[in-house]
Amino acid sequence: MPVEPVLYRQGDVLLRAVDAIPAMAKTVVQRDGGRIVLAYGEVTGHAHAITAPESEATLLSAGENARFLRLVADVDLLHEEHAPVHIPAGMYQVIRQREWSDADGDEESWRYAGD
Amino acid sequence: MGLLPTVAAAVEGFGLFTGWVPHRPDLRRRRGDTSALVFMLVAILAPNAFVNDAIGTSVFAILGGASIWTLLMVFPPATAADRRATPAIGSSRFRRGPLSVGLITIAVMIAGSPSSMATKPIFAIVVAVVVGACFATVAAAFQILLSAPITAPPPGIWPHSAPVGPLPGSWPRPGAGTPAAAQRGRAVWSAAPSQAAPDNSLALVVERYTSLLYSTERANRPIAEAAIGSLYRDAGLDPPPCVWVRSPREAMLAQGVLRALAGFLGGPAKNQARAWQAVRRARPHDVGSEDWEGLIDTLQPSLVDVAQPARIFAGDYTTLAWDPPDYTGIILGGTNPGAARLIQGSLAIRTVVNRQQAAITYALGDEAVFAGVHFDHPTGLPQSINALIVAEQVHAQRKGWVPLTRTTAMVTLLETCGGWWPTPLAVVLTERPIVAKRDERGLLHSADGPALAYADGWRVFANHGTPVPREAFEHPDTIDVSMIRSERDDDRRRWLIASFGSSRYLEAVADSLELIKTEPNVGLRRQAINRFGVARFVQEAGTVIDSDLDGLGQVRRLWRAPRDRDEPIVLVEVVNSTPEADGSRHHYWLRVPPDRTGCQNAVAWTFGINSDDYHPQFES
Numbered sequence A: 001m002p003v004e005p006v007l008y009r010q011g012d013v014l015l016r017a018v019d020a021i022p023a024m025a026k027t028v029v030q031r032d033g034g035r036i037v038l039a040y041g042e043v044t045g046h047a048h049a050i051t052a053p054e055s056e057a058t059l060l061s062a063g064e065n066a067r068f069l070r071l072v073a074d075v076d077l078l079h080e081e082h083a084p085v086h087i088p089a090g091m092y093q094v095i096r097q098r099e100w101s102d103a104d105g106d107e108e109s110w111r112y113a114g115d
Numbered sequence B: 001m002g003l004l005p006t007v008a009a010a011v012e013g014f015g016l017f018t019g020w021v022p023h024r025p026d027l028r029r030r031r032g033d034t035s036a037l038v039f040m041l042v043a044i045l046a047p048n049a050f051v052n053d054a055i056g057t058s059v060f061a062i063l064g065g066a067s068i069w070t071l072l073m074v075f076p077p078a079t080a081a082d083r084r085a086t087p088a089i090g091s092s093r094f095r096r097g098p099l100s101v102g103l104i105t106i107a108v109m110i111a112g113s114p115s116s117m118a119t120k121p122i123f124a125i126v127v128a129v130v131v132g133a134c135f136a137t138v139a140a141a142f143q144i145l146l147s148a149p150i151t152a153p154p155p156g157i158w159p160h161s162a163p164v165g166p167l168p169g170s171w172p173r174p175g176a177g178t179p180a181a182a183q184r185g186r187a188v189w190s191a192a193p194s195q196a197a198p199d200n201s202l203a204l205v206v207e208r209y210t211s212l213l214y215s216t217e218r219a220n221r222p223i224a225e226a227a228i229g230s231l232y233r234d235a236g237l238d239p240p241p242c243v244w245v246r247s248p249r250e251a252m253l254a255q256g257v258l259r260a261l262a263g264f265l266g267g268p269a270k271n272q273a274r275a276w277q278a279v280r281r282a283r284p285h286d287v288g289s290e291d292w293e294g295l296i297d298t299l300q301p302s303l304v305d306v307a308q309p310a311r312i313f314a315g316d317y318t319t320l321a322w323d324p325p326d327y328t329g330i331i332l333g334g335t336n337p338g339a340a341r342l343i344q345g346s347l348a349i350r351t352v353v354n355r356q357q358a359a360i361t362y363a364l365g366d367e368a369v370f371a372g373v374h375f376d377h378p379t380g381l382p383q384s385i386n387a388l389i390v391a392e393q394v395h396a397q398r399k400g401w402v403p404l405t406r407t408t409a410m411v412t413l414l415e416t417c418g419g420w421w422p423t424p425l426a427v428v429l430t431e432r433p434i435v436a437k438r439d440e441r442g443l444l445h446s447a448d449g450p451a452l453a454y455a456d457g458w459r460v461f462a463n464h465g466t467p468v469p470r471e472a473f474e475h476p477d478t479i480d481v482s483m484i485r486s487e488r489d490d491d492r493r494r495w496l497i498a499s500f501g502s503s504r505y506l507e508a509v510a511d512s513l514e515l516i517k518t519e520p521n522v523g524l525r526r527q528a529i530n531r532f533g534v535a536r537f538v539q540e541a542g543t544v545i546d547s548d549l550d551g552l553g554q555v556r557r558l559w560r561a562p563r564d565r566d567e568p569i570v571l572v573e574v575v576n577s578t579p580e581a582d583g584s585r586h587h588y589w590l591r592v593p594p595d596r597t598g599c600q601n602a603v604a605w606t607f608g609i610n611s612d613d614y615h616p617q618f619e620s
Helices: B003-018 B025-049 B054-074 B080-085 B092-112 B121-145 B179-189 B201-213 B221-234 B248-266 B272-281 B289-302 B315-320 B327-333 B339-372 B381-399 B405-416 B470-474 B481-486 B490-500 B502-510 B513-518 B522-532 B534-541 B599-606
Strands: A007-010 A013-017 A036-040 A047-050 A057-061 A067-071 A075-079 A082-087 A090-096 A098-100 A110-112 B242-245 B420-422 B427-430 B543-549 B555-563 B566-575 B587-592
Touching: A007 A075, A007 A082, A036 A057, A036 A067, A036 A090, B201 B339, B201 B405, B221 B242, B221 B405, B221 B427, B242 B248, B242 B289, B248 B272, B248 B289, B248 B339, B248 B427, B272 B289, B481 B490, B481 B502, B481 B513, B490 B502, B502 B513, B502 B522, B513 B522, B513 B534, B522 B534, B522 B566, B534 B555, B534 B566, B534 B587, B543 B599, B555 B599, B566 B599, B587 B599
Parallel strands: A098 B587, B242 B427
Antiparallel strands: A007 A013, A013 A090, A036 A047, A047 A075, A057 A067, A067 A090, A075 A082, A098 A110, B420 B427, B543 B555, B555 B566, B566 B587
16 A cells, blocks of 8 residues: 655755665755755745755756755754755655646646745 | 543642642641642653643643632742731741742743743733633632631731730830840730740749739720620620720729610610719719719710610620639649649739729728729729639630630730729720839739729728728828727738737726737737736736645635636745735735636646655745
């Protein structure tokens, strides 16, 4: 029987627990002020970010819409307008909220929602 | 009399009558040559067979005369028209041949004839000429009895009377003006049957026809009227008088006048003067008296003898042009590998023709139904059916066929005047426009004035093939949203919007929910909704189709707003779980696919999660 996935949401970012991260995923080295930023707000410049040393949290990318988070220790996901979300150590897929777009309603297309 | 002269006479006689093949100059010449050669051989060999034979002398004289006559008929003296059409006819090569053959024949005959004749050569020549003349008379009598034309080829075959070579101003192609270019033009339009059209002829034909539709040359009235005459005679009808007008609008009014005139002549008014008076009084209320009277003043002098009832009621003139044979079918039914290209060429011309017809019809507006006149062909008949003519002409040239009189006449009309319309009383012909402009695709177009203008002041405005209203073209400031809204033609509407200012129009539409909902252009409406605000639009034009509480107890609503000819807009409204500093909470509107029916499956979709699986452990 399939198990309901473990999900954590903060605004328009969803973390979904996964059993494994694809081998092809590459570590994203770049950080913003020492933080791992999962998403920026479109207008406000606010960010969904994790403040943790590189040894504890790593962001990996296997493509534009396939990003993963490897947490060796528990971390807090922070955002200027949202309450912090406590994320237990583990592996997660980072999912950004999307929106249906009108211009191409004929085909399945979407864009990211921004705060 | 010996066997040989008998055979010679028989051969000559055979050549004499079979060699003369009316309508086929090519066969006529070949057989004539053959019989002349055979006769010469006989004339050389024969004398030994009957020296000193009086009958033989007579036979020689007869054969000599027949030979001279045959040669003269085979190579008739060229007329001025022949020389114009085929310069080679006038050259010495053509004249020297028959002359020398004739002289050699006479010389051989004299040298080989009985000694009594040899001593009197002048007498022998006189006898030969006299007998030859007798032969000619008898043969001519035979041909008259058989009702075959003797010298004149049927009209319209070759050489035909249409002007050959390019029309000035309507042949603006690379290399135009050079002898080679002129020759190419001729190869398509007036070539002898034996000359096959070159393979690029179709493109030239398409270009030539479309160019003719935009020609501003003055009409060549005598040639156009002669073509009308040959068209009618070809259909077995007496040609009616031709009347000339300056524009399609006048042509349409003229048909109204002629229709009224025919009615009065056939009915109450028994004489012509009274019929014209009645026509003047019968001005339709929507036609200005200046227009009506002016046109009658123009037409009346050309129509002084139209009162014959027989001509009025000869309704079969319509068969002239409204019943063209299915040339397309003929071509497709054959094995011509170029058939598909021919059809393409026809369609290319037809597109231009249809656009021009539509523009003229549009510019005529309500007048196009004036007085119930049949005006289905606003640019005139030849333009309407010329795609078929092109197909036939090109195909005929390739096959070496001689074009029909009818199509030749129609091409001549296309080359020499504007539109024309047969009516029971007269054929109405128009002058060409004085201004005719097109875009690079060959469609009627002018951004800075009329695309078509006629000598009577009537004008047509068009934008890339789409006719546009004169008032809006000349005074763009009169364009408003309601004018744009009432325009039903998409292309014209686009032009109106562009002239009004597309961003100005978008702003005006985006300002009003009602204008947004009724905007017919789907793309423009989408832009207007974005500008208006999608959430605002959904709240004002849509309904809530589902509502529940999220994991944090906040209300979620699913909104749906239908749109005409477009998918509905479906938005899920969610409330921020974290309150603002002032205690209020942000509402977010997330657009979801139109097939979402509940808040749960809508929100789950935004994260790409299965609806049943979307239950976050924690959210903020």
